[in-house]
Amino acid sequence: MPALYYFPGYGGGPHSTTYQALLAEFPETKVLLYDNENAESAFTQLKEQLRDVATDALFIGQSLGGFWAHHFALLHNQKALLINPSFRPFESLRKYGLSEEALTGFRKYDRPDILREPPTVILSKEDTVVNPAPVFERYKGKARFIYVEGGHRFRHYDVLFREIREIQETERLGQTA
Numbered sequence: 001m002p003a004l005y006y007f008p009g010y011g012g013g014p015h016s017t018t019y020q021a022l023l024a025e026f027p028e029t030k031v032l033l034y035d036n037e038n039a040e041s042a043f044t045q046l047k048e049q050l051r052d053v054a055t056d057a058l059f060i061g062q063s064l065g066g067f068w069a070h071h072f073a074l075l076h077n078q079k080a081l082l083i084n085p086s087f088r089p090f091e092s093l094r095k096y097g098l099s100e101e102a103l104t105g106f107r108k109y110d111r112p113d114i115l116r117e118p119p120t121v122i123l124s125k126e127d128t129v130v131n132p133a134p135v136f137e138r139y140k141g142k143a144r145f146i147y148v149e150g151g152h153r154f155r156h157y158d159v160l161f162r163e164i165r166e167i168q169e170t171e172r173l174g175q176t177a
Contacts, residue, residue, distance in 0.1 A: 001168045002079060003054035004029040007046075007072075009063030009086075010036045010093065018062055018083070021157045026164065029060075036064060037098055039089075039105035046072060053078070058167055062154060063130055064089050067106070070119070074111050080119040081163055083154050084127050087134035095129075112138070120144045120163050127152045 006029050008016050014031050022029045032049050035041040046068055057078045061069025066085025073080040086092040090106040121143050123132050129152035135143075146163070148156040 002056045002058040002171055004164070005050070005053070005057055005059050005069075006031045007034075007059065007061035007065030007069040008032075009061075009065045009084075010096065012062065012065065018154055018157075018160075022060070022160075025157070025161050032065075032068075034068065037093075037096075037102050039102070039109055042068065043071075043109055050076065056171065058164065060160075060164070061085060063152065064093070067109075070115070071109050071111055073115055073119070074113055077116060079117050079167060080115055081122070081160075081167065082119055082135070083122045083160065084124055084130050084132075084152055085121065085135055086130045087138065088131065092130050114138060114142055118143045120146065120167070122146045122148060122154070122156070122159060122163070124148055124150045124152060124154060124156075126150055 004026055006019055006022055008019055013033055019031050032046055034045040050072055053076050058081060059069040059073045059078050060081045062083040063086050066082040067087060067089050069080050069082060090103045093103060121135055125147055148159055
C-alpha cells in the first residue's frame with residue numbers, strides 16, 4: 001500500500017481539519033510543513049522532508065498543497081490525489097497580500113508536465129478561491145475528476161477516504177498480479 005504524504009494548503013498544517021481527518025482515518029499519514037509565502041524556501045523544506053520518500057507513495061495536496069504535491073509527484077514519479085489544487089499560486093495567492101516578488105517565485109516551480117499516472121482531482125463546485133481552469137487545461141481527458149458540493153474549504157472526507165482506499169486497493173492488486 002502506498003505511503004500517504006499530505007501537503008496542506010496556504011496556512012494549513014497539523015492543525016488543519018483535513019489533516020486531522022486524514023490522521024484519524026489513516027494514522028500513518030505524514031504531513032509536510034513548508035513556508036507558504038516563499039516558494040524557494042518551500043521547495044527546499046519539502047525536498048528535505050521527502051529525501052527518504054517511500055518507493056510507493058501517494059501525494060495528497062490541497063489548494064497550494066496541490067501545487068506542491070503535483071510538483072513533487074513529478075519529481076519522484078509518484079501518484080497524486082489533488083483537492084481543489086492551485087496550479088497557479090502566483091495568481092491565487094495574490095489575495096493574501098504577498099509581494100510581487102514572492103508571487104513570481106512560484107513561477108519557477110510551475111511544471112507544465114503531466115504525471116505518468118493520471119491523478120485523481122477532487123473539485124468543489126462552488127470554489128471561489130482557486131480557479132480550476134489550469135487543472136482542466138493540463139489534465140482534460142487524462143485525470144479522474146470528482147465534483148463535490150461546497151466551497152474551497154473541503155469537508156467531503158467520505159469521498160477523499162474512498163478515493164484513497166481505491167488507490168490503495170488498486171496498488172495492492174497490482175502487486176499481487
